[in-house]
Amino acid sequence: MLSKLYSQNIGKRSVIRECFEYSKQRAAVIGAENVFDFSIGNPSVPPPAEVDKAIVNIMENLNPIAAHGYPSAEGDSAVRAKIAENLNKKYGTDYTEKNIFMTTGAAAALGICFNSLTDRDAGDEIITFAPFFPEYTVFVQSAGAKLVVIPADIDSFQINFEEFEKAINEHTKAVLINSPNNPCGVVYSEETIKKLAAILEKKQREYGRSIYIISDEPYREIVFKGFEVPYVPNYYDNTLVCYSYSKSLSIPGERIGYIAFTNKAKHANILLGVIAAAARSMTYVGVPMMFQQVIKECDGLTSDTTVYETNKNILYKGLTEIGYTCVEPGGTFYAFPRSLEPDAVAFCEKARKYDLVLVPGDGFGCPGHFRIAYCTDTDKVERSLEKFRLLAEEYGVKA
Amino acid sequence: MLSKLYSQNIGKRSVIRECFEYSKQRAAVIGAENVFDFSIGNPSVPPPAEVDKAIVNIMENLNPIAAHGYPSAEGDSAVRAKIAENLNKKYGTDYTEKNIFMTTGAAAALGICFNSLTDRDAGDEIITFAPFFPEYTVFVQSAGAKLVVIPADIDSFQINFEEFEKAINEHTKAVLINSPNNPCGVVYSEETIKKLAAILEKKQREYGRSIYIISDEPYREIVFKGFEVPYVPNYYDNTLVCYSYSKSLSIPGERIGYIAFTNKAKHANILLGVIAAAARSMTYVGVPMMFQQVIKECDGLTSDTTVYETNKNILYKGLTEIGYTCVEPGGTFYAFPRSLEPDAVAFCEKARKYDLVLVPGDGFGCPGHFRIAYCTDTDKVERSLEKFRLLAEEYGVKA
Numbered sequence: 001m002l003s004k005l006y007s008q009n010i011g012k013r014s015v016i017r018e019c020f021e022y023s024k025q026r027a028a029v030i031g032a033e034n035v036f037d038f039s040i041g042n043p044s045v046p047p048p049a050e051v052d053k054a055i056v057n058i059m060e061n062l063n064p065i066a067a068h069g070y071p072s073a074e075g076d077s078a079v080r081a082k083i084a085e086n087l088n089k090k091y092g093t094d095y096t097e098k099n100i101f102m103t104t105g106a107a108a109a110l111g112i113c114f115n116s117l118t119d120r121d122a123g124d125e126i127i128t129f130a131p132f133f134p135e136y137t138v139f140v141q142s143a144g145a146k147l148v149v150i151p152a153d154i155d156s157f158q159i160n161f162e163e164f165e166k167a168i169n170e171h172t173k174a175v176l177i178n179s180p181n182n183p184c185g186v187v188y189s190e191e192t193i194k195k196l197a198a199i200l201e202k203k204q205r206e207y208g209r210s211i212y213i214i215s216d217e218p219y220r221e222i223v224f225k226g227f228e229v230p231y232v233p234n235y236y237d238n239t240l241v242c243y244s245y246s247k248s249l250s251i252p253g254e255r256i257g258y259i260a261f262t263n264k265a266k267h268a269n270i271l272l273g274v275i276a277a278a279a280r281s282m283t284y285v286g287v288p289m290m291f292q293q294v295i296k297e298c299d300g301l302t303s304d305t306t307v308y309e310t311n312k313n314i315l316y317k318g319l320t321e322i323g324y325t326c327v328e329p330g331g332t333f334y335a336f337p338r339s340l341e342p343d344a345v346a347f348c349e350k351a352r353k354y355d356l357v358l359v360p361g362d363g364f365g366c367p368g369h370f371r372i373a374y375c376t377d378t379d380k381v382e383r384s385l386e387k388f389r390l391l392a393e394e395y396g397v398k399a
Numbered sequence: 400m401l402s403k404l405y406s407q408n409i410g411k412r413s414v415i416r417e418c419f420e421y422s423k424q425r426a427a428v429i430g431a432e433n434v435f436d437f438s439i440g441n442p443s444v445p446p447p448a449e450v451d452k453a454i455v456n457i458m459e460n461l462n463p464i465a466a467h468g469y470p471s472a473e474g475d476s477a478v479r480a481k482i483a484e485n486l487n488k489k490y491g492t493d494y495t496e497k498n499i500f501m502t503t504g505a506a507a508a509l510g511i512c513f514n515s516l517t518d519r520d521a522g523d524e525i526i527t528f529a530p531f532f533p534e535y536t537v538f539v540q541s542a543g544a545k546l547v548v549i550p551a552d553i554d555s556f557q558i559n560f561e562e563f564e565k566a567i568n569e570h571t572k573a574v575l576i577n578s579p580n581n582p583c584g585v586v587y588s589e590e591t592i593k594k595l596a597a598i599l600e601k602k603q604r605e606y607g608r609s610i611y612i613i614s615d616e617p618y619r620e621i622v623f624k625g626f627e628v629p630y631v632p633n634y635y636d637n638t639l640v641c642y643s644y645s646k647s648l649s650i651p652g653e654r655i656g657y658i659a660f661t662n663k664a665k666h667a668n669i670l671l672g673v674i675a676a677a678a679r680s681m682t683y684v685g686v687p688m689m690f691q692q693v694i695k696e697c698d699g700l701t702s703d704t705t706v707y708e709t710n711k712n713i714l715y716k717g718l719t720e721i722g723y724t725c726v727e728p729g730g731t732f733y734a735f736p737r738s739l740e741p742d743a744v745a746f747c748e749k750a751r752k753y754d755l756v757l758v759p760g761d762g763f764g765c766p767g768h769f770r771i772a773y774c775t776d777t778d779k780v781e782r783s784l785e786k787f788r789l790l791a792e793e794y795g796v797k798a
Contacts, residue, residue, distance in 0.1 A: 001572075001609045002666055002673050004518050006680070010672030046463040055454060064445040068650040104503065104654075104687075111682030119403050135679075142680040173400075210400045251467040253688030255503075267401055273409030274401050280534075281405070281541040283510030288503075288687050289652030 014134060015363045016040060023357045030355065036384045037357045037376070041182065041333065043250035044375040045303045051249060054297035058290060067293065071286030073276050075102025075258070079296045083258060086300045091231040094263060101275045102287040104255040106218045106244035108279075110176075111139045113214045113240050113259060115278035116271070117173045120144030126214070127167055128176040129159055130365035131183050131336060133216070136176060145173070152366045157186035157327050157336070161195060168203050174212040174240075175200065180219040180229060183364045183371035184336035185312070185329025187223065190230045197236040204238075210266045213239045218257070219332040221248035221302045224309045227330030237264035240271075245295060247332075250303040254291045308333040311374040311381045318385040323397040333375040336361065340395040344370050350394065354387040413533060414762045415439060422756045429754065435783045436756045436775070440581065440732065442649035443774040444702045450648060453696035457689060466692065470685030472675050474501025474657070478695045482657060485699045490630040493662060500674045501686040503654040505617045505643035507678075509575075510538045512613050512639050512658060514677040515670075516572045519543030525613070526566055527575040528558055529764035530582050530735060532615070535575065544572070551765045556585035556726050556735070560594060567602050573611040573639075574599065579618040579628060582763045582770035583735035584711070584728025586622065589629045596635040603637075609665045612638045617656070618731040620647035620701045623708045626729030636663035639670075644694060646731075649702040653690045707732040710773040710780045717784040722796040732774040735760065739794040743769050749793065753786040 019039035027035045058067055074080065077097050084095035093099075103109040118124035124145040128136055130152040140147040148167050153160040175196070179188035188196075200211050215232040220243065223229055233239040244257035261271050312329050319326055319337055326337035339347035344360035348370055351358050361369030374381055392398075418438030426434045457466055473479065476496050483494035492498075502508040517523035523544040527535055529551040539546040547566055552559040574595070578587035587595075599610050614631040619642065622628055632638040643656035660670050711728050718725055718736055725736035738746035743759035747769055750757050760768030773780055791797075 002669070003515050003677065006515055006673045006676035007669065009676035009680075010669055040469075042464075042468050044464065047467055051467075052458050052463075055458065059451050059454065064451075065441075065443065065649065068446055068450075068652045069441050070439075070651045105684060107682045107684045116402050116405055138680055139682055142682070250464065252469045253467045253685070255684065255687050270401070270406065270409055274405045277405040277408035278402065281408075281537055282681055283506045283538055283541070285504060285506045285654060286652070288654050288690065290689070291687065 016359055019357050019359055022352070026355065026357075033380075035355050035357065036380060036387060038372040038374060038384075039357045039359050041373045041375060043247055043252065043303065044377065045250055045305060045307060047250045048298065048301050048303055050298050050301055051251065051294055054294040055290065057297070058293050062293070068289055071289050071292065073280065073286055074272065075100070075287055076289070076292045076296070079292045080258075082296050083299050087260065091234060093233065095260065098272060099260055099262065101259045101272060101279070102292060103257050103259060103279070104284065104287050105246060105252075105257045106216060106242050107135065107139070108255070108282075108284060109242035109244070109257050109259045110136070110214065110216060111143065111282060112275055112279045112284070113174070113242060114140050114143035114145060115282065116274045117212055117214075118143055118145040123171050124173045125169070125171040126174045126176055127164070127172060129164070131157070131181070131361060131369070132176075132365050133178060133182050134363045149365050154338070154366070154369070155327070157181065157184045158188060158192045159196060161199065165199060168199075168211070170207055172203070172211055174214050176214045176216065177232070178216040180223060180329075180331030182219065182332060183334050183359070183361065184327060185332040185334045186327055187227045187229055187330030190228070193230045193232060193235045200236060210238050214242060215239055216242045218244040218247050222305050222308055222333065223331040224312060224329065229331065233260070233262045237262060238266055248302045249298060251291070254288070256287055256291045256295060307378060308375060310378055311376070314378065314381050314385075315372065315374055319388060322385070322389050322392050324388070324392065333373060335372045335374065336366070336369050337372070339368055339370050340392060340397055342368050344368055351391055354391050356384065356387050356391065415758055418756050418758055421751070425754065425756075432779070434754050434756065435779060435786060437771040437773060437783075438756045438758050440772045440774060442646055442651065442702065443776065444649055444704060444706060446649045447697065447700050447702055449697050449700055450650065450693055453693040454689065456696070457692050461692070467688055470688050470691065472679065472685055473671065474499065474686055475688070475691045475695070478691045479657075481695050482698050486659065490633060492632065494659065497671060498659055498662065500658045500671060500678070501691060502656050502658060502678070503683065503686050504645060504651075504656045505615060505641050506534065506538070507654070507681075507683060508641035508643070508656050508658045509535070509613065509615060510542065510681060511674055511678045511683070512573070512641060513539050513542035513544060514681065515673045516611055516613075517542055517544040522570050523572045524568070524570040525573045525575055526563070526571060528563070530556070530580070530760060530768070531764050532577060532581050533762045548764050553737070553765070553768070554726070556580065556583045557587060557591045558595060560598065564598060567598075567610070569606055571602070571610055573613050575613045575615065576631070577615040579622060579728075579730030581618065581731060582733050582758070582760065583726060584731040584733045585726055586626045586628055586729030589627070592629045592631060592634045599635060609637050613641060614638055615641045617643040617646050621704050621707055621732065622730040623711060623728070628730065632659070632661045636661060637665055647701045648697060650690070653687070655686055655690045655694060706777060707774060709777055710775070713777065713780050713784075714771065714773055718787060721784070721788050721791050723787070723791065732772060734771045734773065735765070735768050736771070738767055738769050739791060739796055741767055743767055750790055753790050755783065755786050755790065
């Protein structure tokens with residue numbers, strides 16, 4: 001008598017959540033310091049001090065009725081203007097507040113884009129590339145469209161262009177990318193973005209209509225030495241950027257981000273209206289006001305994320321020395337090595353013997369790999385290497 | 400090339416927003432103090448001091464990583480337990496945290512309930528009663544169901560039971576009520592709730608399946624002398640309560656509320672799971688963490704809302720003395736008198752001559768009436784009566 005769809009989905013909790021629950025139980029037995037829980041991508045560093053300062057400032061200086069009053073659907077004008085100004089400085093764009101729509105985090109931003117670009121049950125397709133964040137499937141289905149997954153190029157985790165070109169057809173409404181990538185940490189090179197843009201320009205001409213890039217960028221600010229994240233709208237006009245402050249400011253619980261688009265986008269003059277209409281129908285009334293004001297002060301800042309790079313260096317060097325195969329992460333706080341047997345689920349199960357809690361790649365559309373979320377303290381990362389060594393020995397892998 | 404549905408909806412801004420924009424423009428010309436803007440239901444009193452105290456407490460005493468970390472999908476356990484405890488004290492229920500699902504305000508709560516109780520494009524119907532909040536139409540359609548509206552009983556704004564019974568059929572999945580009511584301020588009497596429950600019990604037996612009440616209760620705490628709001632789950636087991644702190648704590652911009660259901664609900668054992676699955680597919684990841692912690696401290700408190708009752712008394716007495724017909728509001732900060740000509744849109748247009756900004760009842764499914772949102776200062780309410788008198792004179796109405 002309840003919704004059939006959602007009744008079926010009860011208890012289908014994510015593998016990541018299951019890992020997290022297992023870790024908690026195991027920690028109760030042997031102590032949290034002895035459980036190498038690499039399952040959850042929760043930032044391990046505090047927000048910058050400016051976040052608290054901004055909150056104090058709001059309480060001391062703003063009229064409390066206005067400060068907590070109804071937001072406008074698009075977000076506070078001054079906040080959006082500030083974000084536009086910062087993006088212009090950083091990327092040479094020509095944004096104003098009219099290019100920015102505030103959202104309650106990247107999940108909302110993505111859902112709103114999927115709904116804005118597709119028609120329900122019309123056979124519309126959105127292409128993405130393995131490995132990818134599992135919620136993409138849920139959110140695209142929920143918009144009544146179909147997620148088409150291009151298999152990973154597991155040697156580089158750049159794009160498998162041959163498969164990509166074959167997958168584009170008259171139903172393709174958008175291409176969804178995520179660089180720096182969850183779960184593999186890889187950053188798309190400028191060459192990759194240029195090639196992607198060139199193919200899409202060609203296909204737009206071929207089909208006589210727009211194909212958008214949806215660029216999911218919550219990790220844009222977490223980039224390691226030697227890597228750079230190209231700003232996609234500077235390479236392809238029809239781009240919708242979905243941004244979140246969850247990782248850059250370590251505030252995933254406050255649910256704040258935005259959608260940005262350039263003035264060169266084909267539908268620039270109506271995009272903000274379509275986005276607002278889609279958000280409204282999804283029951284989004286507006287973005288929490290206090291953290292909009294926080295963002296006005298803190299956009300452009302980041303937490304001190306150097307620990308992620310330290311951990312990456314230790315893990316990448318350590319794991320490859322042991323004999324694991326891993327593409328070097330260029331950002332995020334994830335690595336995505338190959339499992340030592342083809343069945344990554346069995347491999348991750350075996351890893352638990354050494355109290356390593358790892359997430360199999362299957363849920364990310366990339367079997368034979370596992371995700372390590374190294375947003376944790378460096379001491380634990382260092383101590384984990386011995387465990388990874390013992391696990392490898394079981395498989396007869398020796399450095 | 401963008402979504403057809405949402406492209407059509409561009410610029411369909413609500414009448415209320417249009418009024419609000421008009422008021423701003425007019426205020427720039429004649430001064431805000433001379434515009435009697437009764438259009439927007441934005442609380443006019445500040446949050447209780449405990450809200451700021453709770454925020455300071457979070458900053459001083461909680462680990463900032465956890466305080467701003469990912470929320471669990473259902474909401475923080477301790478917050479939900481506190482809400483359950485307070486409801487039990489107030490209404491004699493037997494809730495635990497398992498009966499509460501946190502949401503980003505009542506809009507999200509409603510959307511999640513609609514999705515949880517209906518199947519998309521299966522002909523499912525949700526019945527509501529005029530006058531009703533216009534967004535109901537958008538949210539129900541967006542779940543792929545149909546909103547069926549029962550015409551108002553304009554003499555009492557209780558329920559037109561004859562029409563209601565006729566409208567219930569094999570497609571009826573839920574009945575959506577809103578008491579105290581936006582836009583008319585009327586509170587359903589205990590007699591009304593009992594009769595509603597009795598009819599639904601009978602219809603459940605007749606059709607051999609559940610029909611839920613969805614009780615939208617953002618104004619539950621704003622009730623005037625001589626009125627009481629019956630707690631619906633104590634009269635009907637299959638009730639989903641949608642609550643919001645927007646009005647009780649004057650924090651509509653922070654988007655926080657919850658869904659509650661009793662242990663006697665037919666699907667009590669699976670409801671939390673279905674609700675979580677629906678919320679997930681709508682891209683709701685969780686409710687902002689800082690304000691969840693605020694609610695743990697402030698649930699059960701309210702802003703000082705006495706000004707709303709003062710204003711109601713002045714307006715109700717004043718308008719009826721002038722000759723307007725109005726059902727006495729039992730709560731909220733709205734009144735919903737009859738317009739002095741059948742066309743409420745024309746009437747509200749005429750009212751602007753006197754700088755009275757009023758919202759016609761048509762959008763609320765109840766033509767021939769207009770809404771006054773008197774969440775404003777009492778001086779303005781008092782001064783407005785002369786304007787209402789002049790307006791009435793134009794129609795030849797004399798006290």
